[in-house]
Amino acid sequence: MQRRHLLTYIGAASGALALALFAGWWQVDGPGAPEPVAKRPLPLTEMDFRMTDQTGTAVGPESLLGNASMVFFGFTYCPDVCPTTLSDISSWLDDLGEDVAQLNVVFITIDPKRDTVAAMAEYVSYFHPAIQGWRGSRDQTMRAAEGFRASYEKVATGGGDYTMNHTASVFMFDAEGQFAGTIDYHEPREFAVPKIRRVLARTEEETS
Template sequence: MRRVLLAAAAVLVAAAPLAACQREGGGGLAGGRVQLGGPFNLIDMNGQPVTEKALLGKPTAIFFGFTYCPEVCPTTLTDLTAWLKALGPDADKLNVVFVSVDPERDTPEQLRLYLSNFDPRIRGLTGAPDAVAKAAKAYRVYYQKVPQEGGGYTIDHSSSVYLFDAKGQFVAPIAYQSPPERAVSQLRALLAG
């Protein structure tokens, strides 16, 4: 029951920033767009520094998760891999980014190993805990460490893939386990501008 309540709370918290932007006078819209995204300073799977500027010039699909995730992350990354395959050569015109919300365990090496199971165009980012927290806040991503019996932990987190245009402006989310044809259609529309 506790897990169900936590999952429901996570969905509400994750949806709240987008819902708040829909209210009249909510202040979250600029030119009809939700204000999501912003500056970050992270490192990639090779230990190289990466900022949000590296994503400009191509549309971007970005997903926040962690490599020890038992279900949502491997499912979403498997979906992303299938969507990229469905896009064919057009998939090369898209940035696809997986940002870890578990910097304690998700080193560049761990990200590289984990992401080797998925499409090679998916780029993994991590960083110091404060840098990850700042990026998650800019992208309005919910995440929270949840202790488990035996001293371990898992992480509850937002589960949507966020789409941005080539200028870094938020376009739309792709919901967790969205039907493949809908997700691919959203990606094609993103690529078409």
């Protein structure tokens, strides 16, 4: 009888140990692990960069506080990904209807050498009117990309021409500037639109 009790204890103890190990793995390396902090964009309140929007107004990360925001990087000499992203976003914004008034949507160029303020203004005018086009100096563009943990790189295509490799994700922030997730470039509308609605709902809770 004693021996049987002992076996039960050993069984329970090793079960508990296995459970603890599993829980530890889940939180550290497994599906429950937090996203690596270094890869997440900073809160907008901790970013610092100066740019000019398509109307010639000085803007920075603080301009986005108070409303939820969607921010993405690109360049107007981009023939495929950028117009696709802008037209996808335009169609998501069409779906959101009046709620778009509660949302900042910002396209930041990572090619300020060719993308002047006037070029950005013309480019964004072809898409949803809520989409802003921001342009900064080379240094300010680098600071912005650092804050968003976005990367970009110039690639020569021959004959003095070049293209840009760049992070194509759309970064979302709530009204207080906290990072609220990404939408992958080319994400189907049935996933993208609910994600935006969730961030908008979260913003409403915060401000009410």
